[in-house]
Amino acid sequence: MTRILAILTMVVCLAGPANAGLQVSSLFTDHMVLQREMPVPVWGSGNPDATIQVEFADQSKTVQVDPDGKWQVRLDPLAANLEPGEMTISSSANDESIVIGDVLVGEVWICSGQSNMQMGYQNIQGIADLVPQTKNIRTFEVKRSVAFRPQESCEGQWAVSQPSSAVAFAFAHFLQQAAEMPVGIILTCWGSSSIEAWMPRDMTETLPHFRTMMQEFDADTARTSKIQEILDGPRPWSRADDIYLRRQSNILYNAMMHPLAPYACRGLVWYQGERNTQSMAGMLREPWFSRTSGMLMYGEVLQQWIERYRKQWNRDDMHFLVVMLPGYGATLNRDSDRDPNSPTAHSWAWMRESQLMALKLPHTSVANTIDLGHLKKIHPTDKLPVGRRLALLAQRDTLGQSVEAQGPTIKNVQPNGDALIVHFDHADGLKTTDGKSPQGFWIAEESGEWCEADASIEDETVVLRSTQLSKPLYVRYAFSAKPDVNLVNDADLPAYPFRTDDFPPTKPAQH
Structure with missing residues (x-):
């Protein structure tokens, strides 16, 4: 027990004691970007009872350091600004002060996840070409580490450069172009990490499987x-040690996410x-x-995770942009259905369905990538459209711009004799990318035996039939590991995958 307690009190990221004099959170460095149009917390540590003054953009806020040596002020909402400013933080104790220079105000986003977020842009077609065009993008990249307890600070600093991540860079580039203001990216990601790796320990109170995982860990x-x-x-x-660390639960959150809250973003x-x-x-x-x-539990877990992060940031309207997993041919069926186009195989289709459950919460978006990916590569290189689609969603949902940001989404299905008529939202100019009939639709009767559908576009609907079925009832669209899809709207954005049945993932497909 003594050994465990010693480990649990270990501090991995650097954090000064309360009596070490004036300190500010590690996120506040030269070249930082502050979030516009919302209160901006500034926090740190200092000598107890000392008075802290924070000055920025004609504002001056004061607060007294609490007995634990912590302090925080909240700047009033700021307007976007391309002109660099200077923040001064001073303490009444020993006339200490910290000056932070070259500060901009704009849109700030955290970009997190595992290897497909971490994947660099240097060899990605189209993204490396954006470097000469890039302006007013700044990045804070959190150094990858772990900690047994939540940390107050982390290693990293703001840099006047684009993120190393292909997805984060493409997203920042297109967002900056649309917003015409500075964009700040806080990149905190690590390959092979599960969502449980990014969970605070107190989520054991609401997630039984996570409670079991942490009990086993302890x-x-x-x-x-x-x-x-x-x-x-x-x-x-x-490499072996790196992989071992990033596959753990909770301890990535402690070192790489907890120190970021409540930075305004x-x-x-x-x-x-x-x-x-x-x-x-x-x-x-x-x-x-x-x-x-x-995969089946992930949707509920993701929703609880989003709500817990909003609590951490004290922001009910903190927006979450989820990247749907793209096409990939692997399935879990080791000795049965391995067809990457099968609508019943144990494939990533079930994870995509779970990811879309995030939309049950307000202030969420899901970037559709069902037309992207690679049959055999878990790290596909088509990251440019991912970043562009993320930026479109951010434009619509957080900047309030009038843009078409998503492809067709199912509205309802109308039975019509031997046919099913699928109605969509976001279906203006419904078409296929190759001028051929829509692909990726499967239909079934009550038996749950799935048949590939003959599909045709009529106005802004898709009509589905099969010679094998006289009275189809259910539809699955793009519900497979690596579906062949071609259905888009006038903005060339792909239709979202869906299914209308509630069959468990057990029945084989009929070919």
């Missing part, structure tokens, strides 16, 4: 000892899910890093 002294040995050892870590872009696709129902025994929510 009881596994060999694991905690190994983590501590890696942290105490030389850097850079070996518009929202969070979340590109994660691959680690949670290794099972349907979750909590596999082997391999150990597959002990996660699984």
